[in-house]
Amino acid sequence: MAAARGEFSSRLGFIMAAAGSAVGLGNIWGFPTQAASNGGAAFLLVYLFLAFTLAYPALMAELIIGRHAHANAVSALRLISPNRLLRGLGACTGIVGFIVASLILSFYAIVAGWMIAFCLSAFSTLLGLGNINAWLTEFGFSRNLSFMLLFMCLTIGIISGGVREGIERWSERLMPMLLVSLVLLVIYVLTLDGAMEGLKIYLLPDFERALSPKLIISALGAAFFSLSLGVGTMLIYGSYIKDEENLPVVGSLVTLVDISIAVLAGFLVLPAMYVALHNGVEIFTPAGQLISEDTLIFTVLPELFATMGLAGTVVSFVFFFLMSIAALTSSISMLEVPVAYVIEEHGVQRKAAVWVIGGLIALVSVVILLNFSALFGLVVAFTTRYSQPLLGFMFCIYAGWIWHRDQLLGELRKGNPDVEDTLFWKIWPWYVRVICPVIILAIFAQSLWG
Ligand code: TRP
Numbered sequence: 001m002a003a004a005r006g007e008f009s010s011r012l013g014f015i016m017a018a019a020g021s022a023v024g025l026g027n028i029w030g031f032p033t034q035a036a037s038n039g040g041a042a043f044l045l046v047y048l049f050l051a052f053t054l055a056y057p058a059l060m061a062e063l064i065i066g067r068h069a070h071a072n073a074v075s076a077l078r079l080i081s082p083n084r085l086l087r088g089l090g091a092c093t094g095i096v097g098f099i100v101a102s103l104i105l106s107f108y109a110i111v112a113g114w115m116i117a118f119c120l121s122a123f124s125t126l127l128g129l130g131n132i133n134a135w136l137t138e139f140g141f142s143r144n145l146s147f148m149l150l151f152m153c154l155t156i157g158i159i160s161g162g163v164r165e166g167i168e169r170w171s172e173r174l175m176p177m178l179l180v181s182l183v184l185l186v187i188y189v190l191t192l193d194g195a196m197e198g199l200k201i202y203l204l205p206d207f208e209r210a211l212s213p214k215l216i217i218s219a220l221g222a223a224f225f226s227l228s229l230g231v232g233t234m235l236i237y238g239s240y241i242k243d244e245e246n247l248p249v250v251g252s253l254v255t256l257v258d259i260s261i262a263v264l265a266g267f268l269v270l271p272a273m274y275v276a277l278h279n280g281v282e283i284f285t286p287a288g289q290l291i292s293e294d295t296l297i298f299t300v301l302p303e304l305f306a307t308m309g310l311a312g313t314v315v316s317f318v319f320f321f322l323m324s325i326a327a328l329t330s331s332i333s334m335l336e337v338p339v340a341y342v343i344e345e346h347g348v349q350r351k352a353a354v355w356v357i358g359g360l361i362a363l364v365s366v367v368i369l370l371n372f373s374a375l376f377g378l379v380v381a382f383t384t385r386y387s388q389p390l391l392g393f394m395f396c397i398y399a400g401w402i403w404h405r406d407q408l409l410g411e412l413r414k415g416n417p418d419v420e421d422t423l424f425w426k427i428w429p430w431y432v433r434v435i436c437p438v439i440i441l442a443i444f445a446q447s448l449w450g
Contacts, residue, residue, distance in 0.1 A: 002230045005070060005161025005344075008240050013168040015253050018237050020171040020329030022258035023178070025111060026226040028326055031262040032202075032269035033223060035309035037331040039209035040201050044266070046211070047334075048259060054439055055223040056255045057431040058392050059234055061399035063251050066238025067440050068411040072230035072340040073097050076239065080403040082414035090402075095342070097232040100387040102357070104231065106364040107379050108334065109155070112327035113147030113318050114298065122317035137302065148365050156333045156358035159339060163240050167332055174325045182261070184216060186268045188315065194278025195271035202270040213446075220443055225384055226258055230392035233333045236340050250282030250425040269296075276304035297323075328378045335361070341382045386444070393440040 008014040035043045069076030077090025083442055117136045124133040135143055158166045185231055208216065228234055241250070273290065277283045281303045291300055301319065303311035334357060341351045368375045399408070408429075412419045419425050 006240055007242060008168050009164055011250060013164075014237070014241050014245070015257065016175045016248060017167050017171040017329075017333070018234065018250075018254040019257040019261075020175050021228045021233055021237065021333030021361070022226060022254060022330075023175075023261045024226075024228075024326050024330030024332075025108070025115075025260040025323065027258065028182075028265040028269075028323060029293075030222055031226065032266040033290070034219070035266055036201060036270050036273070036290045037292055038215050039206035040217075041203045042205035042207045042209065042211070043215070043219065044202075045205065046216055046265065047223060047262075050216070050220045051223045051227070052273035053253060053431075054220060054436055055229065056252065057228050058224070058229050058250045058396060058436050058440075059255060060248065061432050061436075062232070062234035062430060063238035063241070063247055063397050064408065064411055065395070065399055065403070067241050067243070067245075067247060068236035068407070072239070072241050072344050073235045073337070073343050074341055074345060076235060079396055080398060080407070082402070082404070087403055088364060092162055093391060093398075094232060096269055096387070097230070097391050098338040098341050100383050100391065101231040101233060101242030101334045102361050103364065103379055103381045105155075105331055105334040106361050107376060107383075108331055109148050109151045109362070109365050110328065110376070112142060112151045112331060113144065113149075113323060115323040115327055116151060117143055117147045118298070118302070119317060119320035119324055122313050122320075125313050125316075137298075137309060144372075145366065149362060150370065151327070152311065152358055152362045152365070154328055155335050156354050158332050158352040159326070159335045159358075162350060164313060167336065170332070171329050174329050178322055178325045178329075179261075179327075181318050182268065185315065185318055185322065187274050189268055189275060191408055192271075194275040196378075197277070199267070201274070201412065202266050220439065221385065221389070224388055224392060224443075225260060227255065228330070228333060230388035230390075230395065231334075232337050234389075235335055235395070237333065239330055239340075240316060243414045247412060248419070248422070248428070250417070264356060272304060273300060275309075276300055279304060280305040281307065283333045302404075306332045322398050356374060386448075389440050389444045393437050395435040395443070396432050396440065400437070401427065405429070 008017065031047070035041075035047070065076050065080060069079045071079065072094065074091050074094030077094050078087045081087040081090045121133050121136040124130075124136060125184070158170045160166065161169070224230060239245075241247070273283045273296070273330075281300060283300055284289055291294075302316065305316035305319075308315065335354070338357045339350070339353050342348050342357065343350055348356075369380060409420065409425075412425070416422070
């Protein structure tokens with residue numbers, strides 16, 4: 001088993017891959033719109049605070065356990081457990097994690113497929129192919145199915161290459177493209193009329209709204225989703241890090257990249273909405289709230305691009321291209337969770353494992369597509385609102401209470417012999433023991449009864 005295991009070749013490779021996993025639709029789509037409707041800059045501050053004080057410690061728990069075990073979540077949690085009962089519980093947690101990761105991928109692939117379809121619609125617009133354009137941009141089974149399958153094939157193709165040739169190589173190619181297209185879009189949109197209005201909304205804090213308990217909890221949920229926590233994604237990426245690497249440092253770099261991209265996307269999406277308003281597109285709901293979520297991405301923005309002529313077509317292409325890349329570097333990290341488990345626990349070949357599991361997940365996506373209104377929202381809520389926080393809680397309990405502290409310290413010392421004298425070691429163990437579990441339970445309680 002150990003001999004066949006992959007490993008990231010460099011620190012940069014790991015950071016690109018882990019940041020690629022973290023940066024996804026959650027950052028470019030979720031964060032900016034939530035900030036817009038929840039007090040602008042104040043939400044931003046709350047989000048920043050929570051990401052560093054709570055999501056970062058939870059990320060570290062997964063990375064350290066993963067690197068120590070050099071194995072998938074099931075074996076890793078078993079390995080650090082002192083007795084049979086806890087070993088069983090650890091294995092269950094890992095298995096639930098890989099099921100949840102697969103379910104997240106099953107809905108993520110559908111949404112990502114839409115992004116590709118909208119990206120291609122730039123060409124049908126240019127060529128004046130009205131029918132094809134309508135098929136690409138309107139909700140319909142054949143379009144949804146085709147692009148979901150295309151996206152799954154891309155994900156499967158990358159993951160079948162393994163850690164270095166697949167995940168690392170493609171993250172290193174795609175992440176710079178993502179960054180460049182995002183920066184170009186931000187610069188361009190900021191030059192348009194109306195953009196400054198949106199910038200003001202984004203940057204002027206409205207503390208009254210940002211400090212409501214409900215909002216704080218939803219910001220934390222967003223931070224957990226954004227850092228891909230809870231399902232073992234970061235644990236498995238951590239298991240591919242070299243022993244010499246200083247984990248607290250690489251973990252904080254990944255957090256920093258993830259947050260910066262979310263913040264940067266805010267500079268794109270909010271100004272773009274007010275440019276749309278300036279061009280006569282409706283951006284408020286009848287209740288006076290800013291339009292958000294899917295309506296924003298698939299209605300407001302395309303309408304905005306349509307008012308901008310040729311430039312709009314180019315911008316539309318770049319925007320949806322950016323979304324597709326962000327989705328792809330995230331989806332590969334979801335598929336790697338069940339794939340690593342099957343390879344390591346059952347000795348299956350990587351190629352076979354990837355195609356079989358990818359095929360099964362695509363099948364689940366088809367079932368969701370066939371019962372879209374009943375299942376889509378349900379799967380999203382079940383995985384992201386309920387399962388992720390609970391699984392994140394379990395990882396913190398294993399890192400904070402169950403794993404022997406000396407072993408944990410030993411693991412951290414591998415990459416930093418003086419880690420005991422660092423601020424990280426003074427604060428983190430206590431955080432992951434007490435603060436993280438308590439707050440995660442609070443989110444969970446809120447999502448159950450809130
Ligand atoms: N973090 C990604 C985003 O922001 C999504 C993601 C990737 C994810 N891997 C995950 C979410 C694992 C939950 C669990 O879009």
